[in-house]
Amino acid sequence: MNKVLFKKPKNELETSSRFKRKTNPAIPQELCRSCPSCKNMSFTSDLEKNFHICSKCGYHFRINARQRLSMICDSGTFIEHFKDNTSVNRLDFPGYTEKLEQATLFSHEKEGVVSGVCQINGMDVGIFVMESSFMMGSMGQVVGEKITQIFEYATEKHLPVIGFTVSGGARMQEGMLALMQMAKTSGGVKRHSDAGNLYIAVLTDPTTGGVTASFAMEADIILAEPEALIAFAGPRVIEQTIRQRLPKGFQRAEFLLEKGFIDGIIPRNLHKETLNKLLILHSVLKGGKTNGSI
Structure with a gap:
């Protein structure tokens, strides 16, 4: 049989190079x-x-912890504390050891928070910055310990604490040991506050779960970046539970500001300026000396 007779005809769109889809080169x-x-x-x-x-x-x-520290701290003043603290798989959770190794390689950090002391316009402060690229900043034993330790150090030295939060919540691979960090960090915040020290939290996208339910919302002054998701349970979980669509902007920083859950929304380029003003005001109210002016 002559196959030519049954050959499928091609139209101009199939044969013409003018109509062939061009692939866009990937941009690094x-x-x-x-x-x-x-x-x-x-x-x-x-x-x-x-x-x-x-x-x-x-x-x-989203930016990493080191980038944020470079934006906030005076050049060359940041001194990292507790940098050798690392997590171990105490519960023998399947695959957790490998996840920790991968997170370290990906983030170039040993854990989900970087903490220490620095100066902001000449004023000494304790500071911690959570790292989203390390298992989405989830809070396990080491994250809770490092945050508690920086509050204890700041209490001893009478320093204010600045905290930048970004987290998916408690680290499920550590089970109850991770949930215990909510109480542990809250205790550190309380002792720091009882000593008359200032704690400012800056909530960034996303701040959720056990971090929101503990030290993130316990600050004297709570600030947030624009459009940051701030929640305990995320919107998808809520929608699947109540089987209803949530209003637009629900759990975003603007919604929480409107409802009185946070004190202000500050763009990232104004963070250092705003923190400087708040630190000066607190120092003046305590009768202390400052190295800056409002």
Whole structure:
């Protein structure tokens, strides 16, 4: 049988090179990044100059702990504490040891929080910054211990504490030992507060679960980045439980500010300036000396 007679005809769209779909070359993230909110492309170098904020829509990209410390601390003043504390798989949870190793390689950090002391415009403070790229900043025994220790150190030295939170909540691989950190960190915050010291928390996207239910919401002054998700249970969990759609913006920083759960929303480029003013006001009210002016 002549196969030519049954050959499927091709149209111009199939044969013409003019209509062939062109593949866009992949752009290295080191060079450009796309905004998840407005899809605007920005040079990474421009984002770094703009505090990793989209110049078009104001979206705040997630940044790591070291980047945030460089934005807040006076140059060369940060001294890391408790940096050798690392998690171990005490419960023999399947795959947890491998996850810890992968998280260390991915984040270049030993745990989900970096803590220490620094100066902000010449004023000494205790500081901790949670690391989202280490298992989404989940709170296990070591994270809880490091945060508690920085509050204890600050209490002993009469220092204010600045905390930047980003977390998916308690670390499930550590079970009850992780949940115990909620009470442990809260105790550290309480003793620090009873000694008359200031604690300022800056909640970033996302701050959820046991972190929200403990030290993140126990600060004297609670600030947040724009559009940050701040919740105990996330919106998807709530919707699946109550089988209803949540209102737009529910659990975002703006919603919490409207309801009185936080004290202010501060863009990232104004963090250091705002923290400086609050530290000066607190020092003046305590009758102390400051190295700065409002």
